[in-house]
Amino acid sequence: MSDIIVLAEQQNGKLANASRNAITAAKALAALTGGGFDIAVAGHGIGDVAGALGGYGAATVYTVDDAALAHYTAQAYAQAFSAAVEASGATFVVAAATSIGKDCTPRVAARLDAGMASDVIKIEKEGGTVLYSREIYSGNLIGRMKINTDIQVLTVRGTEFAMAEASGGASATQAVSASIEGVRMTYVGLDAVESDRPALTEASVVVSGGRGLKEPENFQKVLEPLADHFNAAIGATRAVVDAGWVPNDWQVGQTGKVVAPNLYIAMGISGAIQHLAGMKGSKTIVAINKDPEAPIFSVADYGLVADLFEAVPELTSKLKAR
Amino acid sequence: MKILVTAKRVIDPYSKPSLTSDGRIDDDDLDFKMNPFCEIAVEEALRIAEGADDDVEVVAVAIGSDEATKEVRTALAMGAHRGILVEMDEEELDSDLVAKMLQKIVADEAPDLVIMGKQAVDGDSNQVAQLLAEYLGWPQATFAYKVALEGDTLTVQREVDGGVETVTMSLPAVVTTDLRLNEPRYASLPGIMKAKRKPLATLDPEDDLEIDLDLKVELVDLAKPAERQAGVKVPDVDTLIDKLANEAKAI
Ligand SMILES: Cc1cc2nc3c(=O)[nH]c(=O)nc-3n(C[C@H](O)[C@H](O)[C@H](O)COP(=O)(O)OP(=O)(O)OC[C@H]3O[C@@H](n4cnc5c(N)ncnc54)[C@H](O)[C@@H]3O)c2cc1C
Ligand SMILES: Nc1ncnc2c1ncn2[C@@H]1O[C@H](COP(=O)(O)O)[C@@H](O)[C@H]1O
Numbered sequence: 245m246s247d248i249i250v251l252a253e254q255q256n257g258k259l260a261n262a263s264r265n266a267i268t269a270a271k272a273l274a275a276l277t278g279g280g281f282d283i284a285v286a287g288h289g290i291g292d293v294a295g296a297l298g299g300y301g302a303a304t305v306y307t308v309d310d311a312a313l314a315h316y317t318a319q320a321y322a323q324a325f326s327a328a329v330e331a332s333g334a335t336f337v338v339a340a341a342t343s344i345g346k347d348c349t350p351r352v353a354a355r356l357d358a359g360m361a362s363d364v365i366k367i368e369k370e371g372g373t374v375l376y377s378r379e380i381y382s383g384n385l386i387g388r389m390k391i392n393t394d395i396q397v398l399t400v401r402g403t404e405f406a407m408a409e410a411s412g413g414a415s416a417t418q419a420v421s422a423s424i425e426g427v428r429m430t431y432v433g434l435d436a437v438e439s440d441r442p443a444l445t446e447a448s449v450v451v452s453g454g455r456g457l458k459e460p461e462n463f464q465k466v467l468e469p470l471a472d473h474f475n476a477a478i479g480a481t482r483a484v485v486d487a488g489w490v491p492n493d494w495q496v497g498q499t500g501k502v503v504a505p506n507l508y509i510a511m512g513i514s515g516a517i518q519h520l521a522g523m524k525g526s527k528t529i530v531a532i533n534k535d536p537e538a539p540i541f542s543v544a545d546y547g548l549v550a551d552l553f554e555a556v557p558e559l560t561s562k563l564k565a566r
Numbered sequence: 567m568k569i570l571v572t573a574k575r576v577i578d579p580y581s582k583p584s585l586t587s588d589g590r591i592d593d594d595d596l597d598f599k600m601n602p603f604c605e606i607a608v609e610e611a612l613r614i615a616e617g618a619d620d621d622v623e624v625v626a627v628a629i630g631s632d633e634a635t636k637e638v639r640t641a642l643a644m645g646a647h648r649g650i651l652v653e654m655d656e657e658e659l660d661s662d663l664v665a666k667m668l669q670k671i672v673a674d675e676a677p678d679l680v681i682m683g684k685q686a687v688d689g690d691s692n693q694v695a696q697l698l699a700e701y702l703g704w705p706q707a708t709f710a711y712k713v714a715l716e717g718d719t720l721t722v723q724r725e726v727d728g729g730v731e732t733v734t735m736s737l738p739a740v741v742t743t744d745l746r747l748n749e750p751r752y753a754s755l756p757g758i759m760k761a762k763r764k765p766l767a768t769l770d771p772e773d774d775l776e777i778d779l780d781l782k783v784e785l786v787d788l789a790k791p792a793e794r795q796a797g798v799k800v801p802d803v804d805t806l807i808d809k810l811a812n813e814a815k816a817i
Contacts, residue, residue: 317733318696318706343726347708350661350696359662359782362691375786380689381583385591387689388786428739429705432721432732474817482745492711492725492746498690499745507816518579524794528816530806536799545797546809558803563817566807 246303247279249334251325251352253344254285254293255316261446262340264409265402267300269367270338272405276369277336282306283415284328286321286422288314294417299410305417306332312424315431316344320424322351327422329356329395336374341399349399358395363502365404382498383521402445403504403525437491444477444494448506452479452496452523456512456533456552460489466553467511470560479503481519497522511552515540532556567622569611570677572668573641574601575634575656576688589788600637603683605644605750606743611681612645613748614715623647627671629664630656635766642761643753649766652775660783665697670775672702677738679720684709684742695742705735708742 250270253260270281283297286308294307308324325348329337337352339345341363353360365386366377375388376398391397444450451471453463463478471478479496480489496503498521508526513519515531515538523529524543531544532552541547548555577583578597586592600608608626615622626641628634629652638649652667672680685692699706707713707722711730714721718737723730725744753761771777800806810817 318699318708322700343709343724346692347696347706350693351700351706353693354662354665354697354700359660360693361783362693378690379791380788381577381591382579382687383791384582385585386789386791388789389783390786391783392780393782426703427705429707429733429735432734434726434729434731435723436729486746491729492744493727493729498687499685507810507814516580517582528810528814529794529797530810541799542796543794545795545814546806547797547799548803548806549799550803555803559806562803562807566811 246274246282246332247277247334248274248281248336248338249306249329249332250281250283250302251337251339251345251349252283252285252297253340253342254287254290257287257290257293259293259296260340260342261407261443262342262345262402264407265405266338266340266400267408268405269364269400271301271408273336273338273367273374276367276374282332282334284308284325284332286313286324286328296410298415298417299412300408301411301413302415304332305415306420307417308420308422310422310424312427317427317429317431318347318351319427319429321348322355323424324422325352326355328420331418331420335395337395337397339399341401345399349397353397356395356397357393358397359391359393360397361389361391362399364398364400379521382517383524384517401502403502437493441471441477442475444479444496444501445503447477449474449476449509450479450496450503450505450507450523450526451476451509451511452481452513453484453511454481454513455483457484463490466556470509470556473560473563474507479523481513481516510540510544511556513540514538515543567618567620568675568677569614569622569624570672570675570680571604571607571611571624571626571641571646572682573604573608573626573628573637574683574686575599575628575630575637576601576686579687585788585790591788598633600640601683601686603685603687603743606745606747607681607683608641608644608646609748609750610713610743612751614713625650625675625677627652627668629654629659629667638766639761640753642764642766643757644751645757648764650769651766652769652771654771658779658781660781661691661693662697662782663777663779664694665701666777667771667775668694668698669701670777672698678718679737680740682740682742684744695740699740702740704739706740706742707733707735709744710741711744711746713741713747
């Protein structure tokens with residue numbers, strides 16, 4: 245038994261990379277509490293992923309394998325995960341702030357009568373109390389929270405905790421049964437955004453476009469050649485997602501995805517506070533905008549005041565020629 | 567049919583709260599409004615009501631100070647039929663307490679559907695609807711992109727990592743709104759006039775809802791994030807490439 249448990253996420257038997265960020269957060273927490281950590285995984289036919297999870301240094305990997313978990317639903321998975329937490333006796337529960345983590349983890353907290361902190365960016369301990377930092381007011385302020393319940397639940401922001409690498413060894417495994425009941429929801433299907441590019445939250449380079457691109461076709465004509473050069477993921481502002489130019493899944497920001505790549509290139513993006521909240525943790529930021537007063541320049545390491553329709557093709561061809 | 571919607575009062579997303587010298591939020595010059603995701607929730611409830619053959623009552627709820635009456639009235643002005651304010655100092659709330667209060671209201675009102683925002687853009691917790699759904703034992707569809715009701719089956723398309731997921735649920739259920747669900751209407755002048763006469767009940771959390779006000783999660787302190795070092799403007803593409811290669815070592 246460890247005092248910390250990670251709720252790992254798998255889809256079609258494959259571990260979500262964000263769960264490896266959560267493992268790192270659990271290790272950071274373990275360093276503060278002096279304990280170890282366990283991992284829970286739920287699904288149907290999850291032997292392989294449970295085996296793979298055994299290589300990350302957890303004392304025990306708890307598995308909840310049930311036909312009712314063949315597809316993710318919040319109601320069923322909350323029951324599975326809370327059963328695993330109870331079996332482990334853990335007092336800290338850590339999950340990734342992915343769409344599944346955000347959807348399911350509060351329900352787990354409710355079942356455990358636990359307080360929860362969402363999208364945590366830093367974990368500290370002061371005078372025996374664990375404090376969780378979170379961004380609030382579009383990232384204008386950072387609030388430190390404490391949780392008063394016996395069990396403390398958190399989701400963590402992937403950009404703030406590195407992706408754990410398997411370190412070898414094998415954890416003990418323990419099957420937990422959850423007798424899932426009362427589920428009144430059914431998974432129908434996923435209309436997936438097909439892409440050969442790296443995932444937005446994992447790419448080392450992100451090239452993002454905003455309304456300055458003028459027309460949806462310019463994502464392909466102007467932005468994509470630059471993104472191709474870097475094998476970059478593509479991001480976008482809310483404005484162009486709302487306009488239907490690009491998939492919803494590409495929105496970077498306070499209410500979209502938070503990214504922190506090595507290099508973030510923003511073109512035709514004004515830099516509204518809600519956008520900055522999703523990318524200002526990037527290592528190097530480049531902004532290309534024709535308005536010298538655009539707020540994006542306040543976070544850009546390198547700002548180029550230019551018409552993107554001239555500057556971006558020039559940048560792409562000169563990079564290719566190097 | 568009855569639909570419950572929430573209308574949280576938040577600091578206007580475009581205003582920039584700063585800290586007082588004793589580390590509290592300086593709300594002197596701040597504007598407040600209804601949480602944008604709640605506006606989308608109210609709009610969706612009204613559209614369902616307008617598209618239904620039977621009568622649908624839309625009840626708007628806010629939990630907050632007396633000032634939050636404004637947000638409930640805004641929901642009424644948009645077209646909701648009735649309002650409820652649970653009067654409570656916002657600083658003494660956490661997500662769990664809000665969910666517990668809503669649970670009591672749901673027990674009392676027995677709605678078929680609860681539509682809420684996916685997050686409140688002040689605290690960005692993204693928790694209350696999920697907590698409520700679990701306390702009620704109801705299904706939930708968060709991050710809704712499209713909602714269709716047929717009989718008592720709700721089909722929801724959800725914005726998830728990697729695409730759009732479809733789920734079906736039987737009522738009663740909880741839905742949270744994402745940005746693309748709809749474009750909320752503005753309250754019309756006649757709407758605003760009518761809203762003044764619509765019923766709005768004010769409840770006390772302890773006397774009326776019998777809620778224990780202990781907090782599960784508390785804010786300990788607030789700080790400004792580390793500012794990014796202001797960078798430089800480069801004159802041309804060649805300089806940009808040179809800086810990226812030799813200074814930032816990013817390419
Ligand atoms: C509740 C809420 C949540 C939100 N969440 C998000 C979020 O998560 N992510 C997000 O991005 N936004 C979000 N927003 C929206 C945000 O406030 C801004 O409206 C949005 O980010 C603006 O998008 P934009 O920069 O593409 O467009 P604009 O603000 O219109 O900027 C376009 C820019 O392009 C420049 N430009 C135009 N032509 C050219 C050219 N030829 N060459 C170079 N530059 C050019 C212009 O100078 C301008 O700066 C949210 C808003 C609200 C209210
Ligand atoms: N005080 C409140 N009054 C009414 N609704 C609320 C309140 N707090 C949260 N909500 C609702 O719950 C959703 C999620 O809030 P949160 O979990 O705080 O991000 C919001 O979008 C609102 O719809």
